[in-house]
Amino acid sequence: MSLCYQCGKCSAGCPVRYYMDIAPNKVVRLIQLGYYEEALKSETPWLCAGCLTCSVRCPKEFDLAKFMDAVREIAIEKGVEVKQENILKFHKAFLDQIKNHGRSYEVGLVAEYKMKTLDLFQDVDSAPGMFLKGKLDLLPHNIKNRKEIKSIFKKTSGKK
Amino acid sequence: MKYGYFPGCSLTSSAKEYDISLRKVIDKLGISFDEINDWSCCGATSAHVTNHKLSTALAMRNIMLAEQQGLDNIIAPCAACYNRLIISQNEIGKHSGIRKETEDLLSVKFKKDIKVFNILELFLKSGINKIIENRKRELSELKAACYYGCLLVRPAAITKFDDAEEPESMEKIIEATGAGAVDWNYKTECCGAAHSIARRDIVVDLSKKILDDAITHGANVMVVACPMCHTNLDMRQRAMKRKYPDHKEFPVLYLTELIGLSLGMDEKELGIDLHYTNFKYADTLLNNSAKG
Amino acid sequence: MKIGVFICHCGENISSTVDCPRVADVCRGYSGVEYSVDYKYMCSDPGQNLIKNAIHKYDLDAIVVGSCSPHMHERTFRNAAVSAGINPFMVEIANLREHCSWVHDDIEASSRKAIELMRMAIEKVKRDKPLTKIKVPVTKRVLVIGGGIAGIQAALDTANAGYEVVLVEKEPSIGGHMSQLSETFPTLDCSQCILTPRMVEVHQHPKIKLMTYSEVERVEGFIGNFKVTIKKKARHINEDKCSGCGMCITKCPIKKKAYNSFEEDLAFRPAVYVPFPQAIPNIPVIDETVCTYYKTGKCGMCLKVCDREAIDFAQKDTMHVADVGAIIVATGFKLYNIEKKSGDSKYKGYGEYGYGKYRDVIDGLQFERIASASGPTSGEIKRPSDGRVPKKIAFIQCVGSRDDSKGISYCSKICCMYTAKQAMLYRHKVHDGEAYIFYMDIRAGGKMYEEFVRRAIEEDKVKYIRGRVSRIYEEDGKYIVKGEDTLAGMPVEIDADMVVLATAMIPQDGAESLARTIGIPYDKYGFFNEAHPKLRPVESTTAGVFLAGACQSPKDIPESVSMASAAASKAIILFANDTLEREPVVAKVNEDICAGCFYCMKVCPYGAVEVKDVKDMNGIVYKEVAYINQGVCQGCGTCTATCLSKSIELAGFNNEEIFAEIAAL
Structure with missing residues (x-):
């Protein structure tokens, strides 16, 4: 954490910088100064696309993308209200498919996501196309050892 | 040469054509795959952005299966899967705590150092000469913008096969097919990745910039090696058209599809018709396929 | 032998954990000890008098002092012994402070350890032999390596003190980087105008022998007595005949084959050239790698036009030997470049800034040439790619410096100042131009430096943006510079016509191999190490070798000049004596048992070990043995430890003495 000297190169190269409420380097700064709540409440970690541009260009070799992973994980753990709630709902819906089937199941994912967000109309243009092109299977690809996957989820979901 | 194969979820659904074309191409080039039995999702973006332990365990489960199956290496054609696998592998290699935690979760001891290769490494290692030998179709009309996206070459300290800022391995493969490659700016800019559904607006803006830069630099086709990039750059062109009415449809191919074309396969065979955008050169190309 | 023992309390430094009176008591009982005493401050005047008086009163032959480290006061106690008539090498120090009281807290245990340390020293002193210092003569001539401003200053100062100087410069002319600069901060005076008089002075000075286009090949010998071999590269021009008329240069048909390195590759030069019009000496060089004559044997245009018959295609490199007493190393710096580096390079390039593929993304020295009245654009600010006047320039600081990921962690020190100057010059020359500077911190410590930076901001309206740039790419002939203003917390994109990178100063090519040739240490970047960072900043750890300028660390002109004058004065101090005294702690070979394996x-x-022939009575060589040059030997003892036949002994630390110490434990 003390590695960061606040040069801002991460923010300068961040592809989603324009959509963020505060700059990525500022999230680091807030945590350096002990303003954890402010940092955890920010939308920035949720908008981070994990593209690693910041990490590969950081002059101090600070892995900011991984740091953002940690911030999000702590925010979930602490139950901080996530302003970019759709993004979190998407991730949850995605992981639910894996938990149940072992692989991603796009129909289930989209259905669950839409139930959660009540955003029923987005993507209506692409889904039928995907069906027509035979890309969306109506049934999930279940793996055999779903028990193992469920157990991994169970063991890793406990409060630390 | 025989490789372990980890298709990843996308290649069984939204990126079916990537799987189809890859299998056709390697078959033609005399490479064979041994698919990992009962493989599961690598955890993708959703796991690593919310639960580090879970993401490492999900990725390493597949490495574990490969080891149990007696494989030495794995080809992960999806750039995101590739990235999750090598990063998880690197983490358990570097941090004994994470290694132990993951081994306990999976009730296994990792012994072998299984090499995870991406699609570019596959062709660089055992494809370039064979592509040149088996070339059947003239592709010189094509000017490809090679799009690496974020996860194929980053972080370079771990991926260790190409430059993170000015990569050129895909261009080498493209040249082997006889197509041309343009020099452009957005080779490694992010398309918005996993925000495709929850923040489509961001994906549309970022992908639009990428396509525009390719066009500005004289490309007539974009070549990708990542299902997530393909979804954003291909499927999202409809939403792009709504937001930017003057947007002109631009074809986006998987690398394997382009290789397939050069090897004389047709559009349908390779699943190119499954794209949202039309590959407008296909007809003319198929017409002059008589070379071989 | 009568031995005196003196135990120092060092205030409370020793006595708080060592029972000093008890140690003195115990020592009094050892054989050979005539007198033993403890005292609060042995290094004080009364303490020293205590030693001197005891020597006289008890007629002592040797003394052992239990005190602080010998690094602190060995010399003090030896001097006291000498003034009382004892040989200084009959004095042993037992380190009761750093090796005992400071590192333990149990009084009983540390007192016992102190007694052991004393007993060892007593046993050693019993076997010590009186030694006399070695005297070596001094050659009062200095070698200066590097003809930039630091080398020029050092050469002039030493020569003006009346000593001879050999000044070696690897380029065809002296002047170094300073001759490339446009104007200098913080006064904005013209760099060449203040430099060229100095260059002329060097050239005309009767005490300075100038050797340009030359390199140091080998250094042998030691302080006061170095023997230096210098390679004078073939210019293919007879220096005695050439008048510097420049006809050969004008008529050379090769016009665009070689980049002009003085112009930082922004222009071409002919195959026969002088680096710049004010070059010293004003004698051209023929570049074999591009000259047609060397490729085809034809052309010879220069030969035809030279009316003094100075062209000499057959000229070869020549070797010259110089005897000098001191060496001043002033090899300077070069600039890091952003190009892609090979895997074995210490540094990485900047792919995010295009690895040098954009022609209008230039470095600081290139901008100096563009801004210089004598440069390729005659001082007009123009883009290298198309010659257009840039209306917007982005300057980026800390490129390659303060960047661990590229391999350089240090601050390059002068870039804040020269970037402010360059932005200012640009604003003076292009009135409607906009200058942006991306910076991380502004480091303007120096006389009138901060004021200078403020002037750039307040009067010349240079816009400073605090943030590192993440990426540069070309779009429609503009360079898109992606940054973040970390003060405003806002992303910034500048569509600049030109980008100037303040790239880091790094050591000159070949700095490390030169350091190995001379035998001086260097840091991980290749900068030469000073003997002490605070108190001996211009000396290397090798006696008689001094450092000046940016070869030691990044420096600006005033600092380089100060350091050069300091290095010159160090050489002059050395020359104040006709002979040098050296410590007699040197290794000696027992020739009878030396097996001649030469591991030593x-x-x-x-490099103190030489081969010596041993001859029989008839003068016939019957074996070769090792011989240690006492002038070069530093008494480190490595040879002694390595010698398989145990035939090397180090005076003052011979095997008998060391074994006696161990046996006393």
């Missing part, structure tokens, strides 16, 4: 020669870090 391989391990000696100072």
Whole structure:
């Protein structure tokens, strides 16, 4: 954490910088100064696309993308209200498919996501196309050892 | 040469054509795959952005299966899967705590150092000469913008096969097919990745910039090696058209599809018709396929 | 032998954990000890008098002092002994402070350890032999390596003190980087105008022998007595005949084959050239790699036009030997470049700034040439790619410096100042131009430096943006510079016509191999190490070798000049004596048992071991043995430890003495 000297190169190269409420380097700064709540409440970690541009260009070799992973994980753990709630709902819906089937199941994912967000109309243009092109299977690809996957989820979901 | 194969979820659904074309191409080039039995999702973006332990365990489960199956290496054609696998592998290699935690979760001891290769490494290692030998179709009309996206070459300290800022391995493969490659700016800019559904607006803006830069630099086709990039750059062109009415449809191919074309396969065979955008050169190309 | 023992309390430094009176008591009982005493401050005047009086009163032959480290006061106690008539090498120090009281807290245990340390020293002193210092003559001539501003200053100062100087410069002319600069901060005076008089002075000085286009090949010997071999590269021009008329240069048909390195590759030069019009000496060089004559044997245009018959295609490199007493190293710096580096390079390039593929993304020295009245654009600010006047320039600081990921962690120190100057010059020359500077911190410590930076901001309206740039790419002939203003917390994109990178100063090519040739240490970047960072900043750890300028660390002109004058004065101090005294702690070979394996020669870090022929009565060589040059030997003992036949002894630390110490434990 003390590695960061606040040069801002991460923010300068961040592809989603324009959509963020505060700059990525500022999230680091807030945590350096002990303003954890402010940092955890920010939308920035949720908008981070994990593209690693910041990490590969950081002059101090600070892995900011991984740091953002940690911030999000702590925010979930602490139950901080996530302003970019759709993004979190998407991730949850995605992981639910894996938990149940072992692989991603796009129909289930989209259905669950839409139930959660009540955003029923987005993507209506692409889904039928995907069906027509035979890309969306109506049934999930279940793996055999779903028990193992469920157990991994169970063991890793406990409060630390 | 025989490789372990980890298709990843996308290649069984939204990126079916990537799987189809890859299998056709390697078959033609005399490479064979041994698919990992009962493989599961690598955890993708959703796991690593919310639960580090879970993401490492999900990725390493597949490495574990490969080891149990007696494989030495794995080809992960999806750039995101590739990235999750090598990063998880690197983490358990570097941090004994994470290694132990993951081994306990999976009730296994990792012994072998299984090499995870991406699609570019596959062709660089055992494809370039064979592509040149088996070339059947003239592709010189094509000017490809090679799009690496974020996860194929980053972080370079771990991926260790190409430059993170000015990569050129895909261009080498493209040249082997006889197509041309343009020099452009957005080779490694992010398309918005996993925000495709929850923040489509961001994906549309970022992908639009990428396509525009390719066009500005004289490309007539974009070549990708990542299902997530393909979804954003291909499927999202409809939403792009709504937001930017003057947007002109631009074809986006998987690398394997382009290789397939050069090897004389047709559009349908390779699943190119499954794209949202039309590959407008296909007809003319198929017409002059008589070379071989 | 009568031995005196003196135990120092060092205030409370020793006595708080060592029972000093008890140690003195116990020592009094050892055989050979005539007198033993403890005292609060042995290094004080009364303490020293205590030693001197005891020597007289008890007629002592040797003394052992239990005190602080010998690094602190060995010399003090030796001097006291000498003034009382004892040989200084009959004095042993037992380190009761750093090795005992400071590192333990149990009084009983540390007192016992102190007694052991004293007993060891007593046993050693019993076997010590009186030694006399070695005297070596001094050659009062200095070698200056590097003809930039630091080398020029050092050469002039030494020569003006009346000593001879050999000034070696690897380029065809002296002047160094300073001759490339446009104007200098913080006064904005013209760099060449203040430099060229100095260059002329060097050239005309009767005490300075100037050797340009030359390199140091080998350095042998030691302080006061170095023997230096210098390679004078073939210019293919007879220096005695050439008048510097420049006809050969004008008529050379090769016009665009070689980049002009003085112009930082922004222009071409002919195959026969002088680096710049004010070059000293004003004698051209023929570049074999591009000259047609060397490729085809034809052309010879220069030969035809030279009416003094100075062209000499057959000229070869020549070797010259110089005897000097001191060496001043002033090899300077070069700039890091952003190009892609090979895997074995210490540094990485900047792919995010295009690895140098954009022609209008230039470095600081290139901008100096563009801004210089004598440069390729005659001082007009123009883009290298198309010659257009840039209306917007982005300057980026800390490129390659303060960047661990590229391999350089240090601050390059002068870039804040020269970037402010360059932005200012640009604003003076292009009135409607906009200058942006991306910076991380502004480091303007220096006389009138901060004021200078403020002037750039307040009067010349240079816009400073605090943030590192993440990426540069070309779009429609503009360079898109992606940054973040970390003060405003806002992303910034500048569509600049030109980008100037303030790239880091790094050591000159070949700095490390030169350091190995001379035998001086260097840091991980290749900068030469000073002997002490605070108190001996211009000396290397090798006696008689001094450092000046940016070869030691990044420096600006005033600092380089100060350091050069300091290095010159160090050489002059050395020359104040006709002979040098050296410590007699040197190794000596027992020639009777030396097997001539020469392992000692391989391990000696100072090159002090030579081969000596041993002859029989008829003068016939019957074996070769190792011989240690006492002037070069530094007494490190490596050869002694390595010698398989145990035939090397280090005076003052011979085997008998060391074994006696161990046996006393």
